[in-house]
Amino acid sequence: MAGSALRRLMAEYKQLTLNPPEGIIAGPINEENFFEWEALITGPEGTCFEGGVFPAKLTFPPDYPLSPPKMQFTCDIFHPNIYSDGRVCISILHAPGDDPMGYESSAERWSPVQSVEKILLSVISMLAEPNDESGANVDAAKMWREDRNQFNEIAEKLVRKTLGIP
Amino acid sequence: MRFLGISFVSFVLTSVVVANAYYQKKQFYPSVVYITKSNPSMAVLYIQAFIGVWILGKLMRKIFFGQLRTTEFEHLMERSWYAITETCLAFTVFRDDFTPKFVALFTLLLFLKSFHWLAEDRVDYMERSPVISWVFHVRILSLLLLLGALDMHFILHACQSTMSKGASVQLVFGFEYAVLITVVLNIGIKYALHSVDLNSETPWDNKAVFLLYTELVMGFIKVILYIAFVAIMVRIYTLPLFAFRPMYYTIRNFKKAFSDVILSRRAIHNMNTLYPDATPEELQAADNVCIICREEMVTASKKLPCNHIFHTSCLRSWFQRQQTCPTCRLNILRSPAPTAPTNNNIPAAQPQAAAAPPPNPVPNPYFNVFAAPGPNPFNQFNQANGEMPPQTPPPTPQGAAQPQAGSVPGQAPPPLILPPFPFPIPFMVPPPVPPANLGVLTDEELRQLEGNERRNIQARIQCLINIQTMLDAAVQMMQQYNVVTMHKLQPTTSSSSSNTEVPQESQTSESEAAATSSEDANREPARDKTNEPVINSMSESDVPSSTTPEEELRRRRLQRFLQAEQQQQPN
Ligand SMILES: [Zn+2]
Numbered sequence: 001m002a003g004s005a006l007r008r009l010m011a012e013y014k015q016l017t018l019n020p021p022e023g024i025i026a027g028p029i030n031e032e033n034f035f036e037w038e039a040l041i042t043g044p045e046g047t048c049f050e051g052g053v054f055p056a057k058l059t060f061p062p063d064y065p066l067s068p069p070k071m072q073f074t075c076d077i078f079h080p081n082i083y084s085d086g087r088v089c090i091s092i093l094h095a096p097g098d099d100p101m102g103y104e105s106s107a108e109r110w111s112p113v114q115s116v117e118k119i120l121l122s123v124i125s126m127l128a129e130p131n132d133e134s135g136a137n138v139d140a141a142k143m144w145r146e147d148r149n150q151f152n153e154i155a156e157k158l159v160r161k162t163l164g165i166p
Numbered sequence: 167m168r169f170l171g172i173s174f175v176s177f178v179l180t181s182v183v184v185a186n187a188y189y190q191k192k193q194f195y196p197s198v199v200y201i202t203k204s205n206p207s208m209a210v211l212y213i214q215a216f217i218g219v220w221i222l223g224k225l226m227r228k229i230f231f232g233q234l235r236t237t238e239f240e241h242l243m244e245r246s247w248y249a250i251t252e253t254c255l256a257f258t259v260f261r262d263d264f265t266p267k268f269v270a271l272f273t274l275l276l277f278l279k280s281f282h283w284l285a286e287d288r289v290d291y292m293e294r295s296p297v298i299s300w301v302f303h304v305r306i307l308s309l310l311l312l313l314g315a316l317d318m319h320f321i322l323h324a325c326q327s328t329m330s331k332g333a334s335v336q337l338v339f340g341f342e343y344a345v346l347i348t349v350v351l352n353i354g355i356k357y358a359l360h361s362v363d364l365n366s367e368t369p370w371d372n373k374a375v376f377l378l379y380t381e382l383v384m385g386f387i388k389v390i391l392y393i394a395f396v397a398i399m400v401r402i403y404t405l406p407l408f409a410f411r412p413m414y415y416t417i418r419n420f421k422k423a424f425s426d427v428i429l430s431r432r433a434i435h436n437m438n439t440l441y442p443d444a445t446p447e448e449l450q451a452a453d454n455v456c457i458i459c460r461e462e463m464v465t466a467s468k469k470l471p472c473n474h475i476f477h478t479s480c481l482r483s484w485f486q487r488q489q490t491c492p493t494c495r496l497n498i499l500r501s502p503a504p505t506a507p508t509n510n511n512i513p514a515a516q517p518q519a520a521a522a523p524p525p526n527p528v529p530n531p532y533f534n535v536f537a538a539p540g541p542n543p544f545n546q547f548n549q550a551n552g553e554m555p556p557q558t559p560p561p562t563p564q565g566a567a568q569p570q571a572g573s574v575p576g577q578a579p580p581p582l583i584l585p586p587f588p589f590p591i592p593f594m595v596p597p598p599v600p601p602a603n604l605g606v607l608t609d610e611e612l613r614q615l616e617g618n619e620r621r622n623i624q625a626r627i628q629c630l631i632n633i634q635t636m637l638d639a640a641v642q643m644m645q646q647y648n649v650v651t652m653h654k655l656q657p658t659t660s661s662s663s664s665n666t667e668v669p670q671e672s673q674t675s676e677s678e679a680a681a682t683s684s685e686d687a688n689r690e691p692a693r694d695k696t697n698e699p700v701i702n703s704m705s706e707s708d709v710p711s712s713t714t715p716e717e718e719l720r721r722r723r724l725q726r727f728l729q730a731e732q733q734q735q736p737n
């Protein structure tokens with residue numbers, strides 16, 4: 001019998017392929033290794049990221065689902081809650097013990113109840129509504145607060161870039 | 167490609183050097199002497215040797231590992247970098263014996279170390295891949311045997327050399343290979359555990375525990391080795407700075423393994439003593455899937471005080487990390503087990519209060535809620551209806567909380583609010599009220615009083631929760647009443663329907679997790695699908711008459727929710 005982490009990841013993968021949620025495609029990069037996934041996230045409608053398709057990489061720890069996976073966008077993205085190297089900073093990806101920003105209540109943190117699907121849905125809602133209290137990208141947070149037009153412009157440029165349109 | 171170029175250039179250079187020497191000296195022995203005397207020629211030969219080692223490494227990697235994965239490669243690079251710096255540090259300690267042979271031995275050590283690291287990563291990978299071929303097993307087994315044999319050989323060699331010639335750099339090698347052989351052992355044990363797990367038909371729950379203890383024992387051996395090494399080095403040479411980083415990590419890992427074992431033991435103990443096994447009926451009632459591993463629960467499962475059920479083994483590994491319920495985050499350590507503690511505490515509290523100064527000089531806020539002049543809506547309804555449901559006894563001021571909570575039959579935990587402790591609280595006697603003058607009490611009494619205060623607050627919170635449940639029930643009943651009067655049905659039907667309705671109501675509201683009493687009206691259709699036909703016809707005829715766009719929206723939402731729930735059930 002395979003390890004419990006592997007079995008759960010396979011179950012989640014099956015669930016995601018059978019019942020794909022809107023705007024999300026996710027699965028292992030290589031079916032020999034279920035601990036590294038690739039996800040494609042569509043920018044939510046009615047936001048400045050609308051129409052974009054953003055690729056991201058999910059890395060699962062050996063003790064998944066007891067510990068949360070890590071998520072990193074592999075494209076250029078400018079967002080208050082995403083570090084400039086693409087790492088995503090949202091509370092669902094943090095175990096209750098660690099709180100890098102000191103602003104999250106433990107109720108929204110990682111627990112085995114969460115899943116890849118829930119993470120990706122949270123990321124979509126994060127794209128739609130940035131949390132400018134968490135300064136993963138301070139410049140983006142500042143621009144989001146003070147100069148929304150410029151922020152939208154940058155976002156639009158990134159959306160075009162993900163679609164391969166100059 | 168670049169590497170190919172370099173090795174080709176090196177090979178050409180070496181041939182030139184050798185040919186040149188042979189051309190000048192014409193004979194084997196003089197040419198060897200010529201080469202060893204000439205520094206440039208030796209440099210070329212060293213580079214050639216290094217490249218030879220490199221090629222051998224690549225070859226071995228191909229044989230034993232095939233293609234390296236990116237993470238394995240990154241890991242290897244990172245560790246090599248540290249190992250090379252440490253080797254350079256080691257050179258400073260042994261600068262007196264700095265010879266080509268010495269460098270060669272260190273290179274060999276690094277070379278073998280890198281294979282140990284790779285083997286470690288590869289065996290960890292066993293848990294991550296669904297496809298493990300027989301090639302994998304052959305490779306790992308032969309590699310482990312080879313590495314183990316080499317390590318043993320070098321340890322013996324180092325021992326002999328130290329015995330015969332006294333302490334030298336061989337001490338470092340002996341020690342390094344001893345550490346490596348513990349690594350080989352560790353990998354071997356892990357490999358065996360993983361293989362057994364892979365070949366078993368059912369999940370092997372205790373594997374995690376075995377791994378934990380392996381880690382602990384191996385960590386302990388390594389720590390002993392490092393401490394002994396540093397002690398010996400300090401006595402003979404100087405402080406071995408190069409060993410400090412690995413020693414630090416070893417000690418840290420050991421500490422972690424140790425605390426893991428302790429946490430795991432505590433978790434197991436708690437689970438065995440505090441939480442009951444889930445009965446088959448309870449498993450049937452819940453949706454039967456363990457939220458941690460997303461697999462069905464057929465065997466060993468435990469029920470937490472919050473009524474959430476999980477696999478025993480899943481819960482154990484989770485409790486090693488956090489002592490909360492994975493679903494509702496109830497803190498397990500702070501809340502007592504379902505039955506015993508609360509029951510025992512309250513009678514114990516009673517004599518305490520009696521010993522304290524005059525009873526109830528301060529009005530009890532908790533009583534005021536119930537002793538309020540007007541009868542509570544629940545009763546009002548019952549009286550107005552002229553029919554008292556048999557389960558509802560008249561509320562008495564003393565035991566107010568208890569019968570009220572019980573008046574909602576078959577009660578599950580109240581919706582939305584996470585109770586600070588398990589729901590059916592055996593709360594017979596109201597908590598004692600603190601005395602007005604605290605100065606009278608001794609320290610001991612104060613401490614006990616403090617303990618009681620905590621319980622009182624908990625009791626008040628619980629009481630408020632009960633009130634909320636009760637109000638929900640009252641609103642529900644009012645609504646039933648409305649339905650009944652609207653349709654001019656006979657009172658007997660109405661009372662019987664209200665009796666059966668209430669528990670279902672509480673379940674619906676619990677699962678919908680958005681229950682406010684104002685929404686009750688819209689829950690009628692939800693019940694239609696699951697309940698008796700009497701109510702069915704009643705509410706169905708009721709619904710169209712009161713439809714507003716808003717309600718229509720809510721009903722749709724509810725339908726979607728129900729569909730989702732139905733979809734979940736077959737899984
Ligand atoms: Zn489970």
Ligand SMILES: [Zn+2]
Pocket residue numbers: 470472473474491492493494495496
């Ligand atoms: Zn719970």
